[in-house]
Amino acid sequence: MTWRRRFRGASAGYLLIAPALAATVLFLVIPMVVSAYWSLTSYNGIKPPEFVGLQNYVDVLGNSRFQKAFENTIAFVILGMGIGPALGLGSALLLDRSLRLRGLFRAAFFLPTMTSLVVVATIWKFLYSDAGIINAVIGFVGLPAVSWLSNPTTALPAVVVTSIWQGFGFETVVFLAALQSIPRTFYEAASIDGAGRWAKFRWVTLPALRPTILFVYVIGIIGSFQTYDQIFVMTNGGPIQATRTIVFDLVDRFNRLDLGGASAVAYILVVFLAILSYLQLRIGEERD
Amino acid sequence: MTRARRLATLAAVMAILAGACGGAATPAPSAPPPSAQASAAPASAAPSQAAAVSPVPSIDTTPVAITVWDYYGESTPVKPALAGFEKEYPWITVDYQALDWDSMNEKFTVGVSSGEAPDVATLDMTWIPTLAANGALEDLSTISGGQLNGTPIADHYTKGALDAMTFDGKFVTMLFDFDTYALYYRADLFAKKGIAVPTTWDELRAAAKQLAESSKGSGKPDRYLYAIRPNTFHFSQFLFQDGGTILNADNTKAAFNSAAGVAAVQIQKAMLDDGSGLYWPDANNDLLPAITSGQVAMFADGPYYMGLLKTGVPDQSGDWKIAPAPYATQPGSYLGGTGLGIPVGAKHKDAAWLFIQYMLRPEQQVGVFTYAGAAPATTAALESPELTKPDPYFGGQAPFKVFLDSMATSTHFPYVGAWTEIDTFITDSLQSALLGQATPQAALDDAASQTDDALAK
Numbered sequence: 037m038t039w040r041r042r043f044r045g046a047s048a049g050y051l052l053i054a055p056a057l058a059a060t061v062l063f064l065v066i067p068m069v070v071s072a073y074w075s076l077t078s079y080n081g082i083k084p085p086e087f088v089g090l091q092n093y094v095d096v097l098g099n100s101r102f103q104k105a106f107e108n109t110i111a112f113v114i115l116g117m118g119i120g121p122a123l124g125l126g127s128a129l130l131l132d133r134s135l136r137l138r139g140l141f142r143a144a145f146f147l148p149t150m151t152s153l154v155v156v157a158t159i160w161k162f163l164y165s166d167a168g169i170i171n172a173v174i175g176f177v178g179l180p181a182v183s184w185l186s187n188p189t190t191a192l193p194a195v196v197v198t199s200i201w202q203g204f205g206f207e208t209v210v211f212l213a214a215l216q217s218i219p220r221t222f223y224e225a226a227s228i229d230g231a232g233r234w235a236k237f238r239w240v241t242l243p244a245l246r247p248t249i250l251f252v253y254v255i256g257i258i259g260s261f262q263t264y265d266q267i268f269v270m271t272n273g274g275p276i277q278a279t280r281t282i283v284f285d286l287v288d289r290f291n292r293l294d295l296g297g298a299s300a301v302a303y304i305l306v307v308f309l310a311i312l313s314y315l316q317l318r319i320g321e322e323r324d
Numbered sequence: 325m326t327r328a329r330r331l332a333t334l335a336a337v338m339a340i341l342a343g344a345c346g347g348a349a350t351p352a353p354s355a356p357p358p359s360a361q362a363s364a365a366p367a368s369a370a371p372s373q374a375a376a377v378s379p380v381p382s383i384d385t386t387p388v389a390i391t392v393w394d395y396y397g398e399s400t401p402v403k404p405a406l407a408g409f410e411k412e413y414p415w416i417t418v419d420y421q422a423l424d425w426d427s428m429n430e431k432f433t434v435g436v437s438s439g440e441a442p443d444v445a446t447l448d449m450t451w452i453p454t455l456a457a458n459g460a461l462e463d464l465s466t467i468s469g470g471q472l473n474g475t476p477i478a479d480h481y482t483k484g485a486l487d488a489m490t491f492d493g494k495f496v497t498m499l500f501d502f503d504t505y506a507l508y509y510r511a512d513l514f515a516k517k518g519i520a521v522p523t524t525w526d527e528l529r530a531a532a533k534q535l536a537e538s539s540k541g542s543g544k545p546d547r548y549l550y551a552i553r554p555n556t557f558h559f560s561q562f563l564f565q566d567g568g569t570i571l572n573a574d575n576t577k578a579a580f581n582s583a584a585g586v587a588a589v590q591i592q593k594a595m596l597d598d599g600s601g602l603y604w605p606d607a608n609n610d611l612l613p614a615i616t617s618g619q620v621a622m623f624a625d626g627p628y629y630m631g632l633l634k635t636g637v638p639d640q641s642g643d644w645k646i647a648p649a650p651y652a653t654q655p656g657s658y659l660g661g662t663g664l665g666i667p668v669g670a671k672h673k674d675a676a677w678l679f680i681q682y683m684l685r686p687e688q689q690v691g692v693f694t695y696a697g698a699a700p701a702t703t704a705a706l707e708s709p710e711l712t713k714p715d716p717y718f719g720g721q722a723p724f725k726v727f728l729d730s731m732a733t734s735t736h737f738p739y740v741g742a743w744t745e746i747d748t749f750i751t752d753s754l755q756s757a758l759l760g761q762a763t764p765q766a767a768l769d770d771a772a773s774q775t776d777d778a779l780a781k
Contacts, residue, residue, distance in 0.1 A: 081436065082459050271607050
């Protein structure tokens with residue numbers, strides 16, 4: 037089949053994907069290419085970019101604030117991904133039974149996910165404030181109030197808690213859907229083989245959930261690496277850079293008109309995420 | 325504060341793209357305009373201290389629409405002035421856009437880099453160093469010919485203000501309102517406790533100690549405290565008051581880690597340690613809730629805070645007064661405020677300059693006070709009756725005089741491109757010293773070495 041004929045055969049298909057393709061090229065591919073070029077230049081958005089090779093990457097990687105942002109982001113990912121999906125799976129398991137008001141619980145868990153992160157972060161900022169509910173409860177038990185967001189030790193965990201609260205509803209719903217798609221016959225067969233509740237979970241539920249777990253982690257880790265909104269609202273990267281994340285560092289550079297540096301940070305993040313996602317998928321494949 | 329900056333950043337990227345894909349031109353109406361009724365500024369330009377003087381161009385009355393970005397918010401003095409401006413300059417229409425202070429700097433930057441900049445913008449004076457160093461602002465010395473409303477620009481401002489408006493020997497902004505710090509204190513409590521208004525640091529510490537109370541009787545003071553703000557604005561006030569400077573004379577090295585810098589941190593730390601100070605970082609947002617609850621009875625801030633108190637804490641009317649800030653060896657404060665600027669790439673620079681001049685007339689300048697409760701920057705407005713009359717909120721005091729005097733001894737932040745970054749180095753070191761994570765000297769030295777690196781780039 038010649039190229040021409042092959043194209044003619046698929047022309048309707050190409051026509052249908054054309055708008056999406058055009059939008060992708062315009063809003064994704066072109067900015068990515070432009071940004072890649074900027075990352076190799078000294079550029080402030082006003083004067084013409086000046087080619088500097090890999091200097092931005094050298095500067096960024098050697099910058100103490102970027103290093104701090106990187107550490108914080110890793111801590112954020114480990115804490116958030118260590119707790120969030122487990123919590124989501126736990127609540128999904130609880131909901132995966134004939135429970136009264138199951139719909140209500142499911143909606144309640146999912147509600148924070150549908151709420152804007154800025155709104156969620158603002159609410160939690162009030163909860164964490166010196167005169168907020170959390171400190172009121174602590175005071176009721178007789179403990180001294182904690183300045184959750186002004187203390188460099190507690191600020192990052194406090195933001196992580198907010199993010200988990202906001203995000204685990206999504207994980208719950210995804211896990212619940214996956215749980216309900218596991219054929220009941222598997223469990224019946226396991227019962228006949230004399231499997232207890234733990235054995236069923238370990239040998240039936242978990243293996244069946246593997247693709248879902250992989251999906252939740254890939255999406256979750258990428259999302260955690262891109263953390264910005266809640267940091268911006270709750271701590272603005274402080275105190276003393278204790279909650280500065282990679283994307284916060286990127287936006288900070290952008291605001292200082294260091295577009296070259298900001299683009300370099302973006303590409304470092306992209307490369308890092310690509311490697312991480314590749315590894316995760318490989319691990320997922322090997323297990324299968 | 326509304327802070328959806330990630331969305332703003334997204335929008336920014338889109339804007340850059342949109343800019344790259346071709347700028348939108350404003351179509352000019354075809355009908356010829358009525359002849360200009362405004363008189364052009366006299367051509368005899370007296371030399372201003374900083375200006376490269378060129379002749380004033382004759383006014384072009386081709387119909388134009390200028391875009392004005394304003395971060396003032398609801399109490400803006402800019403919006404109420406528009407009708408009068410458009411009446412006086414009928415060929416100019418103003419597309420007024422209200423923006424947040426929070427997102428203004430970012431949007432301005434994106435606007436300039438994408439060719440979608442407004443014609444005039446209100447700009448925080450602390451952004452000017454970075455904007456000017458990056459070439460984002462038009463040279464107003466050239467556009468104005470050195471003249472503002474017919475007389476030399478230098479005649480309209482104090483020396484400190486003129487310094488603040490100048491970058492590389494050229495005017496890059498016109499100061500619209502000014503900010504300089506003085507001491508706000510609860511005069512009712514001072515009277516009740518027989519405390520004298522402090523004039524020195526030692527007196528300030530003694531007054532703070534006497535003022536602070538423990539409402540629960542637990543011994544740890546929890547009300548009527550002095551607000552300690554760990555930011556460069558408040559640090560520089562203490563630093564200048566002990567004869568220190570932020571950078572060396574030629575802006576090449578940090579100088580804030582001097583003995584004066586250490587003393588500036590120590591006095592604040594001492595107030596936190598003895599319980600008479602309340603640690604209030606910027607992340608806590610505005611101080612108003614702490615003022616309303618009585619937690620704070622003394623703080624340093626600028627004239628704009630008069631307006632905030634009046635609207636935010638009306639039931640404390642008559643309780644507050646304002647005094648010159650106590651100092652160690654000399655009075656001092658940072659000098660900032662709002663400037664009016666024309667971004668590089670503005671499409672209608674001459675019309676924009678007409679607008680700026682209009683906003684700087686005494687009638688409009690007084691609006692800075694009457695609408696926003698802030699301090700107008702031109703000397704003529706500062707002497708107007710509205711600003712010199714007794715204010716019942718401040719117990720019949722005429723508080724403006726205090727800020728005016730403070731302005732005379734205020735210094736603007738160093739005009740270096742890396743300022744925004746240096747500001748965060750200093751803030752971090754303050755927080756680290758005030759939270760007891762490092763000694764004042766070690767914290768400031770660390771910030772100084774980062775500052776030196778940033779300045780060397």
